[in-house]
Amino acid sequence: MTTTTDRFHDIRDAVRDLCRQFPDEYFRKVDEQRAYPAEFVEALTQAGWLAALIPQEYGGSGLGLAEASVIMEEINRSGGNAGACHGQMYNMGTLLRHGSAAQKQAYLPKIARGELRLQSMAVTEPSTGTDTTKIKTLAVKKGDRYVVNGQKVWISRVQHSDLMILLARTTPLADVKKKSEGMSIFIVDLREAIGNGLAVRPIANMVNHETNELFFENLEIPAENLIGHEGHGFKYILDGLNAERTLIAAECIGDGRWFIDRATRYTKDRVVFGRPIAQNQGVQFPIAEAHIEVEAADLMRWKACELFDAQQPCGAQANMAKYLAAKASWEAANVCLQMHGGYGFASEYDIERKFRETRLYQVAPISTNLIFSFVAEHVLGLPKSF
Numbered sequence: 001m002t003t004t005t006d007r008f009h010d011i012r013d014a015v016r017d018l019c020r021q022f023p024d025e026y027f028r029k030v031d032e033q034r035a036y037p038a039e040f041v042e043a044l045t046q047a048g049w050l051a052a053l054i055p056q057e058y059g060g061s062g063l064g065l066a067e068a069s070v071i072m073e074e075i076n077r078s079g080g081n082a083g084a085c086h087g088q089m090y091n092m093g094t095l096l097r098h099g100s101a102a103q104k105q106a107y108l109p110k111i112a113r114g115e116l117r118l119q120s121m122a123v124t125e126p127s128t129g130t131d132t133t134k135i136k137t138l139a140v141k142k143g144d145r146y147v148v149n150g151q152k153v154w155i156s157r158v159q160h161s162d163l164m165i166l167l168a169r170t171t172p173l174a175d176v177k178k179k180s181e182g183m184s185i186f187i188v189d190l191r192e193a194i195g196n197g198l199a200v201r202p203i204a205n206m207v208n209h210e211t212n213e214l215f216f217e218n219l220e221i222p223a224e225n226l227i228g229h230e231g232h233g234f235k236y237i238l239d240g241l242n243a244e245r246t247l248i249a250a251e252c253i254g255d256g257r258w259f260i261d262r263a264t265r266y267t268k269d270r271v272v273f274g275r276p277i278a279q280n281q282g283v284q285f286p287i288a289e290a291h292i293e294v295e296a297a298d299l300m301r302w303k304a305c306e307l308f309d310a311q312q313p314c315g316a317q318a319n320m321a322k323y324l325a326a327k328a329s330w331e332a333a334n335v336c337l338q339m340h341g342g343y344g345f346a347s348e349y350d351i352e353r354k355f356r357e358t359r360l361y362q363v364a365p366i367s368t369n370l371i372f373s374f375v376a377e378h379v380l381g382l383p384k385s386f
């Protein structure tokens, strides 16, 4: 029987080889300096890994979500953090599925070659949070341009991206029949926009994650940068979320395996009361439990990948995979920290860093309660609550 970790050997080995050039010390230093792992992301780009999902006709490798998820998993499994670059994997899917032939030809080959970075997607707003259809950022068409005013929050990797996908209202909420209508998505060239109607304010945060507040004041976007049809943007964004959730699930699986490895290794070596602490069942059982939960979550991750790659509906599986994997990695993180005693808190062990990093996935890109809500309403048919 093929176990899940046996799949995609070639990709795993190649990504692991690349990650070996960026050991714990590298990510520790980047974290301490609150810097961006630019050399790491550049190496991944040059090796073509971030173009995995771009079809071959546009210069990418045309792989499926399963393969892409292995790349993300192996980055986190090696002690790194794919959060610095995962946007590039799934943001281009929006362009691929809904962009015009001219847009795809203009951007995708350059993204595949590493000449353009599409790392950012701007959806969340400060006054509306998860209630996305209430967004207030407005894009008004004036001749051959859209003029954008509004605000976004928690928009990641803007300082390390050339392009950003923006969700804005093109028809105010009060003027649409259904709240999901009247929103549109645009491709924003950040190199032109910043300082010309777009201001970026970095948000210091618990993780070393480059994320920002964005202020739009009469930002002009060429009308040709509208992706797909005006007013259909919310549907386009939702289309891309299953890939995002599944890839994040894979990152959590990578984190979970990293924590379990570290916990196993340390507890076999650490001698207290004259024997390795791993000889105590009080130490073994929580590690075993965490391992079981990571492996179980991994099964749902593969289910989501298989359905996505077969172009079947996979919203339930993608959401459940994200929920299970984020929970399992967080529990593995807790166990790993606990089993290291005081040393778990020392930066040089990297556990406190990974602990902070994996905690994020309970909240972003979708919080756990919202996954429960999705499953309750759309899988179980329970009454709509909002």
Ligand SMILES: Cc1cc2nc3c(=O)[nH]c(=O)nc-3n(C[C@H](O)[C@H](O)[C@H](O)COP(=O)(O)OP(=O)(O)OC[C@H]3O[C@@H](n4cnc5c(N)ncnc54)[C@H](O)[C@@H]3O)c2cc1C
Pocket (backbone or CB within 6 Å): 120, 121, 122, 123, 124, 128, 129, 130, 131, 153, 154, 155, 156, 157, 205, 209, 211, 360, 363, 364, 365, 366, 367, 368, 369, 370, 373, 386
């Ligand atoms: C580091 C980081 C990076 C991010 N990057 C991006 C990005 O690149 N682009 C982007 O657009 N966004 C990004 N986000 C935003 C992220 O997607 C949101 O923070 C997340 O979706 C939660 O929204 P919120 O923070 O407004 O919380 P809120 O919507 O205010 O929710 C707060 C809490 O209340 C709960 N809650 C709310 N409503 C309900 C309900 N009806 N029932 C039960 N519970 C409820 C939520 O589950 C949550 O736990 C990022 C966030 C972080 C922290």
